[in-house]
Amino acid sequence: MRKPTMGAAEENLPPVESVFNPMSSAYCQNPVPQCLALAERGRLVWFAPWQSWIMTQLDDVMDCWKREYLSSDFYDWEYAKPRPPESEWTNFERAMIGHSLLADHTHHRLIRKIVSPAFSRNVVDEIQRRIDPDIKKLYADLGEPESFDFIEKVARHIPFISITRMVGVPEKYWDDIKPCIMKFTEAWNPTLPQERIQAAVDASNRAIDIIIEILAERRKLPHQENDFISVLLKAEETHEDFVEGDIITLILALIGAGADTTLIGQQWTAYSLAKHPEQAQIALSSPEAFTNAFSEVMRWGSPGKMGFARYASEDMELLGQQVRKGQMILLMPHLKNHNPAIFENPEVFDVQRKFDPDVLFGYGPRFCIGASLAKRQLYLSMSEMFKRFPNLSLESEPERDEMDHNSIAFKKLMIKTNL
Numbered sequence: 001m002r003k004p005t006m007g008a009a010e011e012n013l014p015p016v017e018s019v020f021n022p023m024s025s026a027y028c029q030n031p032v033p034q035c036l037a038l039a040e041r042g043r044l045v046w047f048a049p050w051q052s053w054i055m056t057q058l059d060d061v062m063d064c065w066k067r068e069y070l071s072s073d074f075y076d077w078e079y080a081k082p083r084p085p086e087s088e089w090t091n092f093e094r095a096m097i098g099h100s101l102l103a104d105h106t107h108h109r110l111i112r113k114i115v116s117p118a119f120s121r122n123v124v125d126e127i128q129r130r131i132d133p134d135i136k137k138l139y140a141d142l143g144e145p146e147s148f149d150f151i152e153k154v155a156r157h158i159p160f161i162s163i164t165r166m167v168g169v170p171e172k173y174w175d176d177i178k179p180c181i182m183k184f185t186e187a188w189n190p191t192l193p194q195e196r197i198q199a200a201v202d203a204s205n206r207a208i209d210i211i212i213e214i215l216a217e218r219r220k221l222p223h224q225e226n227d228f229i230s231v232l233l234k235a236e237e238t239h240e241d242f243v244e245g246d247i248i249t250l251i252l253a254l255i256g257a258g259a260d261t262t263l264i265g266q267q268w269t270a271y272s273l274a275k276h277p278e279q280a281q282i283a284l285s286s287p288e289a290f291t292n293a294f295s296e297v298m299r300w301g302s303p304g305k306m307g308f309a310r311y312a313s314e315d316m317e318l319l320g321q322q323v324r325k326g327q328m329i330l331l332m333p334h335l336k337n338h339n340p341a342i343f344e345n346p347e348v349f350d351v352q353r354k355f356d357p358d359v360l361f362g363y364g365p366r367f368c369i370g371a372s373l374a375k376r377q378l379y380l381s382m383s384e385m386f387k388r389f390p391n392l393s394l395e396s397e398p399e400r401d402e403m404d405h406n407s408i409a410f411k412k413l414m415i416k417t418n419l
């Protein structure tokens, strides 16, 4: 591996990995000092353990998000598995290789435009209407315990509920599709053992077969205006650039991008509000207040570890560094979260803090497509929890799961109901 060249000032500093190590126990306990130290090292910093560049400054990240001068296609990464020949593609490769959301920027924008009606206000309202009883049932099934583990009893069920209700997966398929929804991101995680990756790929292939069956069944029925799949099937009929493969890819992208983020978002919101019960009422006073509160939860907790991956599709000079074709560049907007120059009293949790700009869900053409759905399901879940247990509190400070490579997660989150 050719080592990137360093400036004279950088050569005199200790290696970056001695001040920043998201896999360390210290980071898991408190990421703030390490994030601030990394941001001090420069605008684009080489991080040898991940063989990746890290973009540290918010302005640069926003410019990259907006102008899209880097590739989002992981097959452009120097360590990506070579693309197999088309004759050998399984359903999984068919969905992931020609990935319509990761593909070139022009095609991505076209697909976003075509699918945008599936994320309209009315469709999200309808999805919420379907999810609502499931979330209420999760809490009703708890009964009146002294305490409960929020992760086991609530958070880990939400991604499955959301995706099955959004897509309209009939119950007969639930057992088969569950492993894919819960483990999908393992399918392309190069740090895992090969058998685990293969198990996730197999589960995804089975899930794709199920989605194909569901689409075939749904094509026979009349389309309904506010139904997610109906809207996509209508787009398939009216746009020749949008085919069944694009619907499958989109659903897999929603599973990939929506499952872990929701799981972490739920844990940190429940934790932060239980720790600051005096602010829960303000946070839950309206969906708008909650949107702001959720941004504060994710700023204050700062659970992200990896950032967002991009790849150089050619050799280039970037922010004063020589970047080679194929290298990964991780955008880390979260490094700013506790910078006192950006946020006054950053250690204080304040659900009414002003965010300008608010980039929790990204920015520009790849802004999170599931943002309103994510906020709705979180709002529903938190409102229901505080309605049932208005005096709840944290039973104990939760132990953190140091093995999670993407985020700072909790092993358990024990909530005392104080009924």
Ligand code: HEM
Pocket (backbone or CB within 6 Å): 065, 101, 112, 253, 254, 255, 257, 258, 259, 261, 262, 265, 308, 309, 359, 360, 361, 362, 363, 365, 366, 367, 368, 369, 370, 371, 373, 374
């Ligand atoms: C709970 C919290 C969530 C957060 C904080 C979040 C945040 C983000 C961010 C920052 C991006 C941009 C990533 C980049 O630039 O590489 C993104 C993209 C995306 N998100 Fe989310 N997300 C969340 C939940 C969801 C959910 C529930 C879904 C699906 C229902 C979803 C689907 C997507 C998709 C498909 C993309 C890619 C969009 C594209 O490339 O056009 N996200 N998300």
